């Protein structure tokens with residue numbers, strides 16, 4: 001009975017149904033006139049649009065990315081590995097301007113048939129290995145260097161559960177809440193309500209978890225923290241969609257404490273700068289080819 005009352009149709013639902021002015025046609029046809037922020041790159045087909053190979057630098061690992069929440073997961077991980085002394089984790093990070101459609105070059109599509117950043121190519125192995133999907137890249141790097149992934153079967157299982165939780169949950173935050181709250185040309189109450197509710201539910205899941213543990217998968221910082229912080233940590237710190245007030249994030253006290261702790265890590269500060277194209281100029285490092293680039297080649301220095 002208690003559950004049934006949760007799903008009762010309200011006055012608001014009825015009003016919304018009546019005010020709906022869009023009637024789906026018999027068959028949907030693509031039009032790029034929808035006015036959305038990503039209207040110029042969103043399309044219903046896959047594959048490359050033009051011929052161009054990817055640039056390759058001098059380091060074993062080549063990252064093609066942009067400083068979005070999915071992109072920074074990998075640069076943070078690589079900076080963590082370098083901070084731990086793994087020189088084999090040296091990397092070149094190339095900027096892929098997704099708003100200009102660079103994810104549709106033939107070279108990029110060969111590396112990631114899904115045309116999304118981030119993508120990594122490991123040239124330290126006999127046949128260069130491509131890895132796409134940020135969760136798979138984090139896992140690959142954690143296994144390759146034996147870091148930031150618990151070694152016991154139980155610990156590893158818990159860590160991977162949270163890593164996959166992030167992969168399944170963040171599209172509701174990014175593609176759902178972020179899209180309709182920030183980017184959609186029309187603010188649709190139904191969509192914003194639906195994804196706000198889900199985002200807050202997810203933040204509450206994390207808050208409960210972090211009430212019991214210092215880090216997401218247990219007592220130690222792992223790839224699950226990197227993946228989840230990049231979305232939910234940045235969100236509660238007001239670094240994503242300017243939505244911290246709207247979501248009343250102050251109630252997620254454990255998430256905020258955890259997010260602040262991670263925000264101060266040196267590798268996180270550096271990783272966030274990589275392939276970043278917005279914000280203060282001294283926080284933007286469009287391409288990273290050496291550890292000295294953070295001081296010597298950030299946009300504030302280059303534009304002097």
Ligand SMILES: N[C@@H](CCC(=O)N[C@@H](CS)C(=O)NCC(=O)O)C(=O)O
Pocket residue numbers: 041042068069070071098103115116117118132133134135
């Ligand atoms: N599940 C993918 C998502 C990657 C993703 O959505 N990347 C976005 C930027 S955050 C992108 O490349 N968008 C370009 C496009 O949609 O064309 C991952 O975790 O790697």
